Amino acid sequence: MMAEHTVKAFDEDITRLRGLIAEMGGLAELAVQQAMQALVTGDEALAAEVVARDKKLDALEMEVDAMAVRVLALRAPMADDLREIIAALKIASVIERIGDYAKNIAKRAPNIEGRNRFEPLTLLPAMAELGAEMVHDVLTAYAARDPITAREVIERDRKVDAFYDSIFRNLVSYMVENPATISSAAELLFVARNLERIGDQATNVGEVVHFMVLGTYPTDIER
Amino acid sequence: MMAEHTVKAFDEDITRLRGLIAEMGGLAELAVQQAMQALVTGDEALAAEVVARDKKLDALEMEVDAMAVRVLALRAPMADDLREIIAALKIASVIERIGDYAKNIAKRAPNIEGRNRFEPLTLLPAMAELGAEMVHDVLTAYAARDPITAREVIERDRKVDAFYDSIFRNLVSYMVENPATISSAAELLFVARNLERIGDQATNVGEVVHFMVLGTYPTDIER
Numbered sequence: 001m002m003a004e005h006t007v008k009a010f011d012e013d014i015t016r017l018r019g020l021i022a023e024m025g026g027l028a029e030l031a032v033q034q035a036m037q038a039l040v041t042g043d044e045a046l047a048a049e050v051v052a053r054d055k056k057l058d059a060l061e062m063e064v065d066a067m068a069v070r071v072l073a074l075r076a077p078m079a080d081d082l083r084e085i086i087a088a089l090k091i092a093s094v095i096e097r098i099g100d101y102a103k104n105i106a107k108r109a110p111n112i113e114g115r116n117r118f119e120p121l122t123l124l125p126a127m128a129e130l131g132a133e134m135v136h137d138v139l140t141a142y143a144a145r146d147p148i149t150a151r152e153v154i155e156r157d158r159k160v161d162a163f164y165d166s167i168f169r170n171l172v173s174y175m176v177e178n179p180a181t182i183s184s185a186a187e188l189l190f191v192a193r194n195l196e197r198i199g200d201q202a203t204n205v206g207e208v209v210h211f212m213v214l215g216t217y218p219t220d221i222e223r
Numbered sequence: 224m225m226a227e228h229t230v231k232a233f234d235e236d237i238t239r240l241r242g243l244i245a246e247m248g249g250l251a252e253l254a255v256q257q258a259m260q261a262l263v264t265g266d267e268a269l270a271a272e273v274v275a276r277d278k279k280l281d282a283l284e285m286e287v288d289a290m291a292v293r294v295l296a297l298r299a300p301m302a303d304d305l306r307e308i309i310a311a312l313k314i315a316s317v318i319e320r321i322g323d324y325a326k327n328i329a330k331r332a333p334n335i336e337g338r339n340r341f342e343p344l345t346l347l348p349a350m351a352e353l354g355a356e357m358v359h360d361v362l363t364a365y366a367a368r369d370p371i372t373a374r375e376v377i378e379r380d381r382k383v384d385a386f387y388d389s390i391f392r393n394l395v396s397y398m399v400e401n402p403a404t405i406s407s408a409a410e411l412l413f414v415a416r417n418l419e420r421i422g423d424q425a426t427n428v429g430e431v432v433h434f435m436v437l438g439t440y441p442t443d444i445e446r
Binding site: 093 | 409
């Protein structure tokens with residue numbers, strides 16, 4: 001058993017790690033929202049801001065990694081505490097990837113031509129909102145150590161997948177009917193795919209939260 | 224300092240972890256090659272085999288995770304040894320993702336229509352080969368603890384990115400000229416993107432190898 005002052009120091013470390021992850025989550029959620037706004041409105045300055053701010057997420061991931069390694073080395077935690085540190089490592093890398101998807105979406109903003117008359121753009125915001133909500137809710141589940149909400153988020157991923165399939169079919173039909181807009185529609189195919197991957201990543205976080213709290217990965221969910 | 228029998232047990236653990244990662248790497252490389260073969264030839268049985276075999280990669284990743292957690296808990300390794308365990312955790316999750324990209328490519332195989340007359344299919348195998356080589360070489364660098372080769376693989380990612388840009392432009396032009404094939408060409412856009420991501424993942428492994436051996440991430444490489 002750890003001595004009392006070690007336990008206190010460990011608790012402080014965990015609190016700091018959780019704070020870093022909450023900061024990462026907030027940045028990732030904002031990145032998804034602003035990337036979509038830049039895409040829909042064509043605001044290139046906002047798109048550039050999203051791309052530039054992604055470096056902050058990369059730096060925070062490295063900070064989580066460094067801190068987790070230090071805690072493992074200094075305190076050699078066991079059982080629940082060890083799972084907590086492993087979970088922080090995994091969740092940080094997943095959030096960093098969500099930031100990458102948002103950055104990819106923002107980078108496509110300047111490539112949409114004639115966006116005011118480009119109907120397919122209207123298909124994506126609802127899908128993006130669903131994805132951003134999953135990210136938000138699964139990080140709330142992480143903060144609250146709540147495996148029930150984590151599972152609920154995992155189950156929600158099916159809706160994002162169904163959204164993606166429908167948007168894919170829609171975009172391809174649109175391309176066939178409007179060959180002049182193929183290049184812009186191809187950009188939106190990738191945006192839809194990035195949003196679908198954001199849902200997958202929220203699902204991954206949900207699985208890690210389940211593992212962190214209960215020690216097992218959820219296995220009986222249809223995906 | 225660890226007692227002699229603990230050092231020996233730790234070395235055995237590391238050898239086992241490295242063996243699991245080598246097994247994962249071999250499966251991922253095979254998956255990329257067979258997925259491309261299924262895509263190009265339309266061999267749906269092979270595509271289904273790639274998809275089914277991906278579960279093995281998922282299981283191996285969980286085995287690496289479980290073993291790494293056990294080693295951290297039992298042996299509380301420090302410095303180099305701790306970095307070795309963290310590297311195994313990270314690399315396992317990256318290889319699992321490479322397997323997912325291969326699975327995604329395999330799933331698209333049945334969706335290519337009239338493949339014998341579909342020129343764009345000829346653009347992709349060279350790009351896939353470059354990606355599979357990066358995966359192979361970076362895992363050799365991991366096995367040999369060789370940061371020089373790791374850096375060299377990281378630098379090679381620029382070629383994959385250039386390939387991707389050129390294929391994207393080619394496919395969009397092809398769609399404009401051949402609207403009847405848009406649906407198949409859209410599938411290939413995603414395949415090209417998956418291959419580009421495989422290059423990114425090999426790069427991520429290269430960074431982890433650098434970190435594992437030298438304790439720092441490479442920072443001065445233009446990407």
